[in-house]
Amino acid sequence: MTRAPDLDSLKLLVLVGQLGSVGAAAERVGISQPTASHRLSTLERSLGLVLLERSRRGSRLTEAGHMVVGWSQRVLDDLAELMTGAEALRVRRDAELHVAASMTIAEYLAPSWIGQLRGQRPDLYVGLQVTNSERVAALVGSGAADLGFIESPHPPAGLATRPVAHDRLIVVVANGHPWARRRKPLSVEELAATPLVVREAGSGTRETLDEVLGRAGVAMAKPLLELGSATAVRSAVIAATGPAVVSELAVRTDIADGRLAAVSVDGLDLRRVLRAVWPNDRKLVGPAAELLAVARRR
Amino acid sequence: MTRAPDLDSLKLLVLVGQLGSVGAAAERVGISQPTASHRLSTLERSLGLVLLERSRRGSRLTEAGHMVVGWSQRVLDDLAELMTGAEALRVRRDAELHVAASMTIAEYLAPSWIGQLRGQRPDLYVGLQVTNSERVAALVGSGAADLGFIESPHPPAGLATRPVAHDRLIVVVANGHPWARRRKPLSVEELAATPLVVREAGSGTRETLDEVLGRAGVAMAKPLLELGSATAVRSAVIAATGPAVVSELAVRTDIADGRLAAVSVDGLDLRRVLRAVWPNDRKLVGPAAELLAVARRR
DNA sequence: CCAGGTCATAGCGAGAGGCTATGACAGCGA
DNA sequence: TCGCTGTCATAGCCTCTCGCTATGACCTGG
Numbered sequence: 288m289t290r291a292p293d294l295d296s297l298k299l300l301v302l303v304g305q306l307g308s309v310g311a312a313a314e315r316v317g318i319s320q321p322t323a324s325h326r327l328s329t330l331e332r333s334l335g336l337v338l339l340e341r342s343r344r345g346s347r348l349t350e351a352g353h354m355v356v357g358w359s360q361r362v363l364d365d366l367a368e369l370m371t372g373a374e375a376l377r378v379r380r381d382a383e384l385h386v387a388a389s390m391t392i393a394e395y396l397a398p399s400w401i402g403q404l405r406g407q408r409p410d411l412y413v414g415l416q417v418t419n420s421e422r423v424a425a426l427v428g429s430g431a432a433d434l435g436f437i438e439s440p441h442p443p444a445g446l447a448t449r450p451v452a453h454d455r456l457i458v459v460v461a462n463g464h465p466w467a468r469r470r471k472p473l474s475v476e477e478l479a480a481t482p483l484v485v486r487e488a489g490s491g492t493r494e495t496l497d498e499v500l501g502r503a504g505v506a507m508a509k510p511l512l513e514l515g516s517a518t519a520v521r522s523a524v525i526a527a528t529g530p531a532v533v534s535e536l537a538v539r540t541d542i543a544d545g546r547l548a549a550v551s552v553d554g555l556d557l558r559r560v561l562r563a564v565w566p567n568d569r570k571l572v573g574p575a576a577e578l579l580a581v582a583r584r585r
Numbered sequence: 586m587t588r589a590p591d592l593d594s595l596k597l598l599v600l601v602g603q604l605g606s607v608g609a610a611a612e613r614v615g616i617s618q619p620t621a622s623h624r625l626s627t628l629e630r631s632l633g634l635v636l637l638e639r640s641r642r643g644s645r646l647t648e649a650g651h652m653v654v655g656w657s658q659r660v661l662d663d664l665a666e667l668m669t670g671a672e673a674l675r676v677r678r679d680a681e682l683h684v685a686a687s688m689t690i691a692e693y694l695a696p697s698w699i700g701q702l703r704g705q706r707p708d709l710y711v712g713l714q715v716t717n718s719e720r721v722a723a724l725v726g727s728g729a730a731d732l733g734f735i736e737s738p739h740p741p742a743g744l745a746t747r748p749v750a751h752d753r754l755i756v757v758v759a760n761g762h763p764w765a766r767r768r769k770p771l772s773v774e775e776l777a778a779t780p781l782v783v784r785e786a787g788s789g790t791r792e793t794l795d796e797v798l799g800r801a802g803v804a805m806a807k808p809l810l811e812l813g814s815a816t817a818v819r820s821a822v823i824a825a826t827g828p829a830v831v832s833e834l835a836v837r838t839d840i841a842d843g844r845l846a847a848v849s850v851d852g853l854d855l856r857r858v859l860r861a862v863w864p865n866d867r868k869l870v871g872p873a874a875e876l877l878a879v880a881r882r883r
Numbered sequence: 884c885c886a887g888g889t890c891a892t893a894g895c896g897a898g899a900g901g902c903t904a905t906g907a908c909a910g911c912g913a
Numbered sequence: 914t915c916g917c918t919g920t921c922a923t924a925g926c927c928t929c930t931c932g933c934t935a936t937g938a939c940c941t942g943g
Binding site: 351355358360377403417521540544 | 602
């Protein structure tokens with residue numbers, strides 16, 4: 288059984304690939320050259336692969352090394368998001384820029400935005416508060432937050448607002464599920480009649496779903512399961528608990544590589560706009576304006 | 586300075602979230618309850634967040650805990666791909682199913698496919714050989730590989746073939762680059778006249794690019810830089826070395842969250858079909874057929 | 884009020900992983 | 914041809930992390 292490699296070694300490997308030398312990579316991460324050498328050997332042993340072609344004039348990645356670097360890169364990128372996200376949650380109190388966001392945005396978009404902003408301004412501390420869209424509006428309105436991001440269908444009155452991204456709720460099922468092989472879209476009635484795995488009442492995702500179904504003139508069946516985060520819903524679907532309705536942001540990669548199947552529903556528009564909000568009377572300046580610019584590009 | 590959390594602790598946290606108890610999660614990963622308890626405390630301290638709400642009847646995730654679990658989930662998923670990928674490279678020799686794939690497919694799609702197949706058949710060992718599309722065809726033709734995946738524009742003669750996915754090369758630039766703010770698409774001539782960061786000659790990506798440009802009647806300028814993997818190209822673009830042409834698979838997430846900008850090119854069709862290939866005379870059976878099925882669904 | 888469940892603390896032992904010092908070897912210039 | 918410089922590897926030591934067991938403190942339910 289191969290144990291999980293530690294992240295520092297992966298980072299080291301990536302650096303060796305970029306810098307072409309074990310010693311240089313060691314210096315970059317602040318460890319001695321022998322230590323780096325030893326760590327890389329350990330990594331190779333633990334993966335059972337030769338990753339580096341060592342010579343007296345430096346080290347180059349082998350074929351396998353290139354592959355592992357590619358995979359490591361993604362692990363490390365995601366880890367960086369985790370770290371910036373965690374930091375933003377942590378420094379909430381005494382940050383220079385106070386951001387409030389609804390859950391989906393906070394989980395899938397905000398860390399990346401904040402990370403990019405901090406790439407431009409490394410000494411800027413950003414605080415992130417996550418609540419539901421209604422409370423985001425209140426926080427921005429009261430000045431407790433400088434900038435908010437909401438997923439609510441109704442832009443709140445009294446606040447300046449601007450769309451930053453689009454999102455769509457989708458019906459997903461595990462691969463074994465009969466719906467995965469359907470060729471015809473589901474009817475709204477069929478969907479409404481089926482017990483689903485959904486987010487808990489009060490969440491933006493759930494609200495959107497209820498409202499869209501209501502507008503289509505149907506009432507949702509009693510949920511199969513109510514869960515407190517998109518991640519939990521996703522896990523339940525993968526475990527084949529049943530169909531679910533969830534933001535495409537949460538399952539984008541699962542669908543891209545076939546782990547989950549998206550089921551289209553006839554005549555149901557589950558798109559929604561993700562918006563930035565800020566106090567109406569103030570023009571956005573400084574870090575808040577920069578963050579908005581980062582969020583808006585794309 | 587917050588150090589990188591170790592992956593085992595993240596996994597433990599995810600399990601606590603699912604199982605609702607520290608002890609149960611500890612048992613699941615094969616460590617003692619006190620050890621798990623201690624590790625979780627360490628994780629909380631290192632992130633500076635309270636992740637669990639402990640009670641005498643179990644432990645529940647806090648708000649911050651939910652966020653961290655979501656971010657961790659993605660780190661762990663990527664790590665799982667790394668591990669299956671590495672294993673597939675390692676057991677190449679004595680695997681029960683021999684797969685050969687070109688680089689882009691091997692890096693971005695194959696680990697997920699193999700992971701899903703191994704989810705169904707845990708004791709099946711899959712070996713992965715990565716080379717260029719031409720050699721993949723040769724390996725399959727000679728029987729050295731049971732199933733191949735190629736990104737070449739010309740399906741090789743004498744082999745059964747079936748499309749499994751689509752891919753597209755795209756022009757990407759860093760956000761500061763002038764092209765990032767363009768509203769008009771680039772002309773083919775403009776693109777061809779600009780030195781680009783590209784994959785090395787001989788790679789499927791480079792071949793596709795050369796061929797498409799040739800068909801459009803232009804010749805590519807001398808490359809700014811030639812690199813040996815899509816990951817390296819991506820890094821160069823992020824470092825603002827210059828524009829690059831790379832598979833969308835490599836930069837999908839970067840574009841989705843605005844780290845890189847895609848530039849459209851007028852009248853250039855850079856789509857390509859990714860195909861499975863296998864010997865013409867044999868009907869696919871067993872693991873090879875199963876893997877093809879996994880790759881084809883979506 | 885005890886039984887069975889939870890999580891936390893204490894103390895100990897082993898091993899991972901850090902460091903410095905040194906060796907081996909290739910390439911380059913004098 | 915002979916150092917000089919730069920590469921990576923090995924050896925030996927020491928620290929501190931992280932695992933374990935044993936135990937405590939505390940709810941909940943019978």
